[in-house]
Amino acid sequence: MNASIHKDFDRERFSKHFVYESYDDETQLFFNRGSIGFVLLAWPLVGASVSAQNEIAEFLKSDENLPAESSLQVLMIGSNNIENFLSNWQSYRKGEIFIELANKRTEFLRDQAQKSGSVKDVVLLISVTIPNLNANIDDMIRRRDALKDTFRSIGLSTENVNAQQLLKFLRVIFGWPEEEHSNINQYEILSEQILSGDFSLFENDDCVNVNDDQIFISLEARKRPAEWKLSAMDLFLGNEMRRDEYIKSNFLIHFGLQILPNQAMERTAAITKREALERNINAGMGKFFPDIQQEAADLAGVVAALQSGDRVVNIHFNVIMFDKTKKAKQSASAFCSMLRRSGWYFVPCKYDHVAVLLAALPMQLVEQGPKGVFGQNKTSGIGVALSSLGRGIKTVSVESKVLLPIIGEWKGDLSSPGMLLAGRRGQIMYWSPFGGALLPTLNKNAAAPNENFNLCIAGVPGSGKSILCKN
The missing domain is CATH 4.10.860 (DNA Excision Repair, Uvrb; Chain A)
Structure with a gap:
């Protein structure tokens, strides 16, 4: 095929680096190039206790949950793609005056998200990958149920992600606007449907240029504090007690773990x-x-x-900024300074920005490689390659329980789009003193009803306290 393409038009396809091939609606599993896996969607927890750390540690210990050479990945995605929040809230405003007020408010928040980065939405993608195409399907379903039960026990509700949802998140990351997304083509592998037709990429030593107006900057933790706890992971989004301390660009926070053989x-x-x-x-x-x-x-x-009973693992912990060139570079520099106060020392992944970005995507860490000299199965993949280059850390699984990026800001009650607000670190949210009582069937996955709210409004003079009370 390549021989028939003129050399002036023969370019390397970036999609070959993705492992995604097909998705089965019945089992809700992904069948990839050299692996089988599943992906879960969740909203960040507001906090976590020591018992939550222990629940996670017990899951990681079990060979039944994560067999040798398998991987667990947690990807926190923070983006300015808040249109679903805005359009849903706006649709419940009735009457000419309220519709006009809603239009002005959504336009203001949309502008803040795009320009200053002070408003965003944060979601979690959690994936497990088995680098064996002959893995038992029933065992995969059992592992998924066990992981969902573990997260449910610490207050984190999850739901299965299908192919359409996964492609939506990946397309947004690689600069394809959601309003331009096409439906899935059932006759083409998934990896060929992630990038837009005009996608372009060029890697420099300090960043990756995408589509001429966006860059990716990958950071890795060179040094971390001697002591850490899961509940402190929200400091990666900024310290809410420090004014205007938040990540201003789009970002990915990735934790990946591979069980060593x-x-x-x-x-x-x-x-x-x-x-x-x-x-x-x-x-x-x-x-x-x-x-x-x-x-x-x-x-x-x-x-x-x-x-x-703990096991030896390779872990990959990275933060990736992606946005317009100036904003992404400023955010990367500010983030490194921000985390130094907590004992973390992040540095750019020089020359490996693309590899670190690819490894951060769901189910990309490991895959089944070519057989060895004696016919034995060998595990390969981007995570394995990065480990051989010195990226990542070999440690025990118990240390991983405090590094999962699952702590963030409250999104409010998604079943009750009353007031449209933003958290101190940018998370757009709904709030209503009536909980979900007014629209009880809007979101079946909403949190348990809780209408017993106490409200305290504080701020410097002129910051808008009176206007908030009137709203």
Whole structure:
């Protein structure tokens, strides 16, 4: 086929880097290039307790939930695509005066989302991938149910994502406006339907240029604080106690985990290394290498975790800014400064921006590779390639429980589009003192009814407190 294309028009297709091939409506599973997986959709939690961390840790321990070489990914997407919120709210305004007021309010919020980035919508895509095309379908469904039950136990409701929904999110990320999206072509693989016809991409060492007016900047955590907790993950969106501290561009926050094979060998290697460090310390080497004491303490914790049932994993933790060139670069710089106050040190993924972006997408971390010399199955994929290049961290699964980007701002009661507001860090939201009582059938997936609201309005003089009360 390539031989018949004139060299002036022969260009590499970016879609070949996507793994998505087909989706089965009956099982609600994706059958990809070298893997089987599923994707869940959720809204961020407002907070989390220590018990929530423990629930997640128990799920990660089980080989039944995540077998060797499988992956779990959590992708937080923050974008200025708030049209669904605005159009739904606007549709319930009746009467000429209220319709006009609604038009002005939605236009203002739309402008704030596009220009300043002070209004956005945040969603979560959670995916599990098994790099084996012969994986048992019933086992995949059981794993999905177990993951949904785990998240439900910590207050996070999830729903299955179909092919149309997945393509909608991916298309928006790659600059295809939602109003221009086409329906799925059942006779073409999914990966060929993600990018628009005029899509273009060029990678520089410091960013990726897309469609001439948008860039992606990938960041990775080079250093993290010694102690962290799941409830603090909302600091990645900004500190709500600091004025105007929020991410102004569109963003992706990705956590990916791959269960390593040969757990027994990994456990033996950790124990052997711990014993070697202890011998060096006893021989007095700690006087000349002060860091060896801390390394030994860390390794002792790793061995204790492995002996209690934890597993060795590779984790990938990245933040990706995507927007107009100036806004994305400013946001990336501001984000790095913002997280340093919390003990995180993020740096750009020089020369690997495209690979990190691809690895962050649902079900892209691992896939079944070509068979080895002796006919054994080998796992490949972007996550495996990045790990071989030094991207990512080898650690124990218990450390992962505090790194899932599932904490954010409240969206309000989606079944009650009363007032249209925005959180301190930009999340657009509905609020009504009547909960869902006025429109009880609007959203079957809404949160449990709760009409017992207490309201406190605070702000500096002239900030609009009186106007809010009148609304």
